[in-house]
Amino acid sequence: MLKKILSPQSCAECRLCCVFDRYDIWETPVFTAETVERIKLSRPEAQFIHKDGGFISAVGELNDEQLFSCPALTLQGCMLGDDKPFDCRIWPYRIMTVGDRRAITLASICEEMFSRPLSQLVGLLRDGLADEIFRYADAHPEIVKPYYEGYPVLMFEK
Ligand code: SF4
Numbered sequence: 167m168l169k170k171i172l173s174p175q176s177c178a179e180c181r182l183c184c185v186f187d188r189y190d191i192w193e194t195p196v197f198t199a200e201t202v203e204r205i206k207l208s209r210p211e212a213q214f215i216h217k218d219g220g221f222i223s224a225v226g227e228l229n230d231e232q233l234f235s236c237p238a239l240t241l242q243g244c245m246l247g248d249d250k251p252f253d254c255r256i257w258p259y260r261i262m263t264v265g266d267r268r269a270i271t272l273a274s275i276c277e278e279m280f281s282r283p284l285s286q287l288v289g290l291l292r293d294g295l296a297d298e299i300f301r302y303a304d305a306h307p308e309i310v311k312p313y314y315e316g317y318p319v320l321m322f323e324k
Contacts, residue, residue, distance in 0.1 A: 167256055167295065168255075168279075170293075181239065182275060182276070183254070183258065183273075183275070183276065184239040185233050186225075186233065186235075187228065187233055188228040191228065192314070193273070193311075194225065194234070195236065195251035195253040196220040196221065198220060200249075201246055201249060201250075201251065202214050202221045204246065205238050209237045209238075218307060218308035219307070223237060252302050256295070256299055257276070258274075259272060259295070260311060261309060261310050261311070262310065262311045262313045263312055264322070268300065268303065268310060270319075271314075271317035271319050272317060272318050272320055274318070291321050300323055
């Protein structure tokens with residue numbers, strides 16, 4: 167969904183958004199029942215928790231040094247390919263509740279996107295991506311996160 171401005175190659179070389187520490191563990195993606203089944207075929211040990219209409223990884227307690235890799239991450243990249251969770255397809259854009267409204271924010275940890283001019287980041291949203299994100303969130307409210315401090319708000323819902 168971000169191919170217009172973010173090359174798949176940049177993502178393949180980075181994978182930062184597929185590994186989590188105790189401070190950003192809330193960022194793990196929301197899976198559908200189908201993707202959970204697919205992951206379990208090759209990672210039967212992976213554990214998930216039902217969350218609203220979807221599933222998130224059961225991570226447990228992490229200490230300051232520990233990292234959690236998404237169970238869909240392989241040495242070749244994401245095993246889910248084009249079926250990866252919507253969260254991951256729009257990352258580093260995030261949809262959050264800010265006050266009583268939904269808004270699209272940006273995760274600053276993605277250096278590639280965070281270095282882009284604001285006009286480009288907002289331009290892609292205006293070109294239809296924002297509508298697509300809000301529409302998906304209407305059907306899948308479980309992907310909407312509470313506002314997290316430090317995430318710049320790029321666009322509020324109309
Ligand atoms: S589902 Fe795929 S893209 Fe998303 S965090 Fe896991 S490995 Fe990364």
